Amino acid sequence: xxxxxxxxxxxxxxxxxxxxxxxxxxxxxxxxxxxxxxxxxxxxxxxxxxxxxxxxxxxxxxxxxxxxxxxxxxxxxxxxxxxxxxxxxxxxxxxxxxxxxxxxxxxxxxxxxxxxxxxxxxxxxxxxxxxxxxxxxxxxxxxxxxxxxxxxxxxxxxxxxxxxxxxxxxxxxxxxxxxxxxxxxxxxxxxxxxxxxxxxxxxxxxxxxxxxxxxxxxxxxxxxxxxxxxxxxxxxxxxxxxxxxxxxxxxxxxxxxxxxxxxxxxxxxxxxxxxxxxxxxxxxxxxxxxxxxxxxxxxxxxxxxxxxxxxxxxxxxxxxxxxxxxxxxxxxxxxxxxxxxxxxxxxxxxxxxxxxxxxxxxxxxxxxxxxxxxxx
Numbered sequence: 001x002x003x004x005x006x007x008x009x010x011x012x013x014x015x016x017x018x019x020x021x022x023x024x025x026x027x028x029x030x031x032x033x034x035x036x037x038x039x040x041x042x043x044x045x046x047x048x049x050x051x052x053x054x055x056x057x058x059x060x061x062x063x064x065x066x067x068x069x070x071x072x073x074x075x076x077x078x079x080x081x082x083x084x085x086x087x088x089x090x091x092x093x094x095x096x097x098x099x100x101x102x103x104x105x106x107x108x109x110x111x112x113x114x115x116x117x118x119x120x121x122x123x124x125x126x127x128x129x130x131x132x133x134x135x136x137x138x139x140x141x142x143x144x145x146x147x148x149x150x151x152x153x154x155x156x157x158x159x160x161x162x163x164x165x166x167x168x169x170x171x172x173x174x175x176x177x178x179x180x181x182x183x184x185x186x187x188x189x190x191x192x193x194x195x196x197x198x199x200x201x202x203x204x205x206x207x208x209x210x211x212x213x214x215x216x217x218x219x220x221x222x223x224x225x226x227x228x229x230x231x232x233x234x235x236x237x238x239x240x241x242x243x244x245x246x247x248x249x250x251x252x253x254x255x256x257x258x259x260x261x262x263x264x265x266x267x268x269x270x271x272x273x274x275x276x277x278x279x280x281x282x283x284x285x286x287x288x289x290x291x292x293x294x295x296x297x298x299x300x301x302x303x304x305x306x307x308x309x310x311x312x313x314x315x316x317x318x319x320x321x322x323x324x325x326x327x328x329x330x331x332x333x334x335x336x337x338x339x340x341x342x343x344x345x346x347x348x349x350x351x352x353x354x355x356x357x358x359x360x361x362x363x364x365x366x367x368x369x370x371x372x373x374x375x376x
Contacts, residue, residue, distance in 0.1 A: 028100030030074045036067040036083060036107045039341055041362070043067030044109050047085040053077065054173050055132040078159060080175050083107045091344070092245035094175065096158035108344055110248065133197035134172035137205045139163045139183055147185060147209055155180040155235055156242030178242055178251040180334070182226070182235060183207045190226025194253035194334040194371070234316030237347035241336065241369075248342040252335040265324040265332070265370075266308075311356035313369045319353055327370060336369035343367060 036044040044067045051059040051071060063069040071081070076099040084090035088109040095103065135154070139147045146167030153160040154171050156179040163169050174197055181193040188209040197203060212224050222228065242251065312320040338348060340363045348367050349358045358364040 028076070029072065030076050030097035030099055031102040032071040032074065032081065032095060032097070032105065033102060034069060034105040034107055036063050036069070036085075036109060038088070039108065039110050039362075044085055044088065047083055047088075047107075047109065050082040050084075052080040052082065078157065083109060085109060087112055089246075089248070092175070092177075094157055094243035094245075106344075108341065110341070132173040133176060133199070133201040133203065134170070134174060135179070135181070135195075135197070135203050135205070137169045137181065137207060139167045139169070139207045139209060141188075142208065142210050147188075150183055150185040150188075150209065153182040153184075153235075155182055155239045158239055158243060175245075177245050178253055178334075180235075180238065180242070181205065181207070183209065184226040185209060186221065186225045186227075187212055188225060190231075192333070192371075196251070196253050196255055230317060237345070238316055240345040240347050241343065244344040246342055246344060248339055250335075250337040252337075254333060257329050257332060257335065260329045263329050265327045265329060265335075265368075311352060311365050311367050313348060313351055313367065315371055316369060317351070319351055319356070321354065321356060324368065331372055332370055333373045334371040336367075336371075338367040338369075340364050340366065 036047045038044050043063075043065070045063065045065045047063045047067065047069075049061050049063065049069055049071065050057050051074070059071070059074075061069060061071065074097050076097050079095045079097055081093045081095050082090060083093070088111055091107055091109060093105065093107075097103075137152070139150045139152070141147050146163075146165070148163055148165045148167060150163045150167070151160065152163060152169045154174075156177070157171070157174060159171060161169065176197055176199055178194070178196045181195070182190065183193075184190040188211055191207050191209060193205055193207060195203060195205075212221065216224055223231070308323060309321050310324045312322065312324075314320055343349065348369065349364070352358065352364070352367065356365055356367070
């Protein structure tokens with residue numbers, strides 16, 4: 001009988017979840033402390049904090065008058081922490097609580113602009129809080145054979161583990177939002193799969209690992225397999241950014257970018273937040289032409305300036321100041337966009353230079369993090 005990928009994926013459902021949270025009341029407790037501030041740096045008093053696990057609230061508290069809070073005596077595991085206050089856009093943090101360890105965060109809540117109903121914002125947040133998804137995967141080699149003991153990291157959830165004998169892995173439940181799956185094994189080219197999980201989605205993926213050239217020496221094989229120090233650093237920073245789910249920053253994965261294939265990235269140069277997506281949709285359906293440089297433009301419209309320099313970080317490491325029109329959507333596997341004061345993890349600011357640096361008041365030009373296809 002021929003075993004198809006679908007059959008193998010179905011068999012993998014019987015496995016325990018990879019890197020599942022193992023609770024033990026005897027384990028040392030974890031602590032999360034921090035302060036909640038607004039865009040001007042003033043404390044946000046009496047903000048609500050919700051500790052959630054598997055889509056359910058297990059504890060809640062309020063910040064004090066100085067915006068400070070302490071969430072203590074937490075059993076080690078993986079949680080979602082929501083910070084919210086009426087009149088402000090909420091923030092979400094994926095917390096990997098470790099026993100006998102104290103994590104400290106500074107949370108920035110941004111006031112909802114006048115004219116935008118807090119009720120509408122709250123409805124969206126309530127939907128996200130109720131939702132959950134799962135990710136089922138299979139890792140195979142170039143011949144379609146299962147690859148066991150491959151390292152699988154779910155970036156954006158701080159979770160990981162190894163594939164089973166049938167090459168399968170499973171993560172559930174997962175909060176909604178963007179994730180990157182990184183698969184590695186010594187002697188193979190590393191692979192990254194980006195996705196944006198929706199409410200109730202049971203995503204299935206098959207990751208194919210290609211063997212490295214046999215001519216690579218033992219000294220370089222670790223880096224070529226995705227275990228280099230710089231690669232680890234860039235992806236650790238990405239994990240921190242994805243664990244903060246802000247309302248103003250945008251992460252576009254392959255599912256999102258597919259709608260804009262063939263377009264130049266200068267379409268995003270004048271927009272922030274959800275405006276990026278809406279602007280791209282509008283220009284995709286409008287009458288347009290592609291000039292010899294590959295820059296898309298809309299007939300009778302001058303909304304975009306293709307030659308404006310943008311503050312970019314390539315593959316999470318390399319700073320560039322150049323026009324977004326230098327890149328086409330087809331070159332990109334994932335795009336992160338951070339308008340001023342929207343990057344809460346502080347992992348992009350220290351790599352910026354010159355006019356792209358953060359100002360003393362916390363403001364900065366829009367930052368773009370481009371993850372290029374074919375670079376792991």
